[in-house]
Amino acid sequence: MPKSFIPIAFPQQTPPPEGAVILAADIGGTKADLAFFEIKNSEPVLVKEQRYPSKEWNSFVEMAQDFNKNTTRPQRICVSFAGPVRDGKAHGTNLHWEIDSREISEKLNIRPVFLINDLEANCxxxxxxxxxxxxxxxxxxxxxxxNAAVISPGTGLGEGGLFWDGQAYRPFATEGGHSHFAARNELDWELFLFLEKKYGHVSWERVVSGPGICMIFSFFRDVKGWEAPGILKTEMKAHDPAAAIAIAATEGCPVCQETLRLFMKYLAEEAANLALKLKATGGIYLGGGILPKIWNETHQAIFNEYFFAVGRLDPLVEAAPVYLILNQKTALWGAGYYGAFGGV
Amino acid sequence: MPKSFIPIAFPQQTPPPEGAVILAADIGGTKADLAFFEIKNSEPVLVKEQRYPSKEWNSFVEMAQDFNKNTTRPQRICVSFAGPVRDGKAHGTNLHWEIDSREISEKLNIRPVFLINDLEANCxxxxxxxxxxxxxxxxxxxxxxxNAAVISPGTGLGEGGLFWDGQAYRPFATEGGHSHFAARNELDWELFLFLEKKYGHVSWERVVSGPGICMIFSFFRDVKGWEAPGILKTEMKAHDPAAAIAIAATEGCPVCQETLRLFMKYLAEEAANLALKLKATGGIYLGGGILPKIWNETHQAIFNEYFFAVGRLDPLVEAAPVYLILNQKTALWGAGYYGAFGGV
Known part of the structure; x- marks a missing residue:
């Protein structure tokens, strides 16, 4: 088990020999991070990394070959993938890819190749x-x-569980972001009806994610008739639209502020659901790339207002410490660590 | 570990010596079951049991003294209790009691005394x-x-988790029944507003439980203006009102049938939420005293209709086998087994 601030149980107690290199990857719906981790003093250390736009590549193998060119071949591979993993295979929930650890192993002639879910990797x-x-x-x-849990809005809404075995946390993947969205007031209900017309099934992922921010914004603009500044439209087309909304909110745009208020409310309500479903008194970790970018005192106040509003079980939710993960490469590090300490 | 059809991990591998007697109890919001389990061939065997009305007794100690009179003193005690357990103490969510394992141990002069949550006991x-x-x-x-999960409507809505460690399930308590109720159509939303006025916070427990059946019935009768047969009022006063509604439903009473249809829909939707939150591909176990009494083909069809309606993650929910637990003493047996194999 690696020496950690947060004790995590891994299948193996010891890493590969000093100097061994692990190719780790974190493949999300939008971007893919690839990295080499080298074992130094029995811990994986990040030595090289590169970001790829997931949708512009057709497979992990091509990406790995590109990343790998002109370097020594790694001894192991661990891929974190945004989608349910089964028997070493997965297809992306928000990506057109399929991925198969055996195929990677054969094509790159490297073994073992581990394939884990992105939320497992986060854990x-x-x-x-x-x-x-x-x-x-x-x-x-x-x-x-x-127990503890990770809730991680990004292209989708990732949720991971950490079972406390008395000594350490044992990570597991969940698909909790796909559970039913719960409207709690008339505005929520109007939004639900708007989303239902668009998607059919309305899960928490439809509101607590980057695309969710955009949908809440569309709802306010197109259904509720809020005015959006003209410049925002240009910004949303040129850049990541959720990021453009977040920036406009900090600059005082009312519809963007209201959009983020709802996003934070839903994040808090779903974090409370997750805390109750897992009895996660050990901690709730807020992950993903969006939150560290937008977190401020206003958002913190909204989070606190709704996270604790769970009726008679308030004390359980209050017991759980809540942390924002500032390190946006946590899943990549998780892939590196699992590459080192994963089951062979 | 006991030889089991469903492999469950216990803290101890071996039970106390042959002939040792365990006092086990399952204390719910309405009733309490007490039993002696005797170790025979290294397994706990139920040798005596008695039911007590929880609300008519002031403490477990008094109940145990009554159950215990004129018999040999047991070597161990394990109590399953309907409420969050912490440091060997608990207070009931739907019961006026407090309970403390150290106090029980001192007053009855027996140790160890284990106190576990009722859903842990179910697991x-x-x-x-x-x-x-x-x-x-x-x-x-x-x-x-x-992983697997137990969902158990009774006086409240109990939910328990079973973490799959590769060899066996490791049970854990959850408070998932207190997470936010999710309305999915106009009728659900009207019911939500009715319940919100009454309770403030509307959790799944407010609809998926015995009292939940009564509240759904009140909603149809008092808000939606459905007629209820006069005899039903008498029956509901004389007996368990949820049971009276269930019986009237089988006899063709339309408002009772509609009440149970909604109850089964909500059970199915919340079971799907739980399956997704825990990624419970190992199985979903439907527990508690209500379901075995009311289960029929109509209800099964309603359950199937709504359990699988979770949008893009249908395959995950479809992977999970679903079982109805017919043995209504499962939590009592769990207390007996934990008494035998629990950590000392």
């Missing part, structure tokens, strides 16, 4: 975090050892 | 089940080993 990546990779959002009252 | 109790204690509701497609 394993907690092993790599230092105290300054985390921002404490709520300290938690009357600490009680127990 | 541990799976170790005691035989194949004919389970009714298969859905076989599950393309079986994938993984």
């Amino acid at each position: 394993y990546g907690l092993a790599a975090l230092k105290t300054d990779d985390l921002l404490m959002i709520c300290p938690g009252k009357n600490h009680e050892a127990g | 541990y109790g799976l170790a005691a089940l035989k194949t004919d204690d389970l009714l298969m509701i859905c076989p599950g497609k393309n079986h994938e080993a993984g």
Whole structure:
């Protein structure tokens, strides 16, 4: 088990020999990060990394060959992938790809090749975090050892579980972001009806994600008739539209502020659902690329207002410390660590 | 680990010596079952049991003294309790009691005394089940080993988790029944508004439980203006009102049939939420006292209709086999088994 600030249980106690190189990848719906981790003093250390736009590549093998050219061949591979993994295979929920660990192993002639779910990777990546990779959002009252969870809005809404076995956390993938969205007031209900018309099934992922931010924005603009500044339309076309909305919100745009208020409310409500479903008194970790970029005092106040509003079970939710993961490469680190300590 | 049809991991591998007696109890919001389990051939065997009305007793100690009179003193005690357990203490969510394992140990002069959550007990109790204690509701497609879960409507809505460690299930308590209720159509939303006025926070427990059946019935009668037969009012006052509604439904009462249709829909939707949140491909177990009494082909069809309606993640929910637990003493057996194999 690696020496970690947050104790995570891995299948293997010891890493490969000193100097061994692991090719780790974190493949999301939008971007893919590839990296080499080298074993130094029995811990994986990041030595090289590169980002690829996922949708512009047809397979992980091509990406790996590109990343790998002119370097020594790695001894192991671990890929974190945004989609349910089964028998070493997965297809992306928000990506057109399929991925197969055996095929990768054959084509690149490297083994073992581990394929893990991106939220599992996020959970394993907690092993790599230092105290300054985390921002404490709520300290938690009357600490009680127990399960923990990661909730991670990005292209989709990832949720991961950490089972507390008495000594360490054992990560597991979940698909909790696809559970039913729960409207709690008339505005939520109007939004639900708007999303239902568009998608059929309305899950939490439809509102607590980058595309979710855009949908909430569309709802306010197109259904509720809020005015959006002309410049925003240009910005949303030129850049990541969710990021453009977040920037406009900080600049005082009312419809963007209201959009982010709802996004934070839904994040908090779904984080509370997850805390209750897993009895995650050990901690709730907010992950993904969006939150560290937009977090501020206003958003923190909204989060606190809705996270604790779960009726009679308030004390359980209050017991859980809540952390914002500032390290946006946590899943990549998780893939590196799993590459080192994963089951062979 | 006991020899079980469903492999459950217990803290201890071996039980106390042959002939040792365990006092086990399952204390719910309405009733309490007490039993002696004797170790025979290294397994706990039920040798005596008695039911007590929880609300008419002031403490477990008084109940245990009553149950225990004129018999040999047991070597161990394990109590399953309907409420969050912490540091060997708990207070009931739907009961006025407090309970403290150290106090029980001192007053009865017996140790160890284990106190576990009722859903943990339900999960541990799976170790005691035989194949004919389970009714298969859905076989599950393309079986994938993984976590499992118990969802158990009774006085409240209990939910328990079973973490799959590769060899066996490790039970854990959850408070998932208190997560936010998700309306999915106009009728659900009207019901939500009715319940919100009454309770403030509307959790799944407010609809998927015995009292939930009564509230859905009140909603149809008082808000939607459905007629209820006069005899039903008398029956509901004289007996368990949820049971009276269920009986009237089988006798063709339209408002009662519609009440149970909604109850089954909500059970199915929340079971799907739980399956997704835990990625419970190993199985979903429907527990508690209500379901075995009311289960029929109509209800099964309603369950199937809504359990699988989770949008893009249908395959995950379809993978999970679903079982109805017919043995209504599963939590009591779980307390007996935990008494035998629990951590000292």
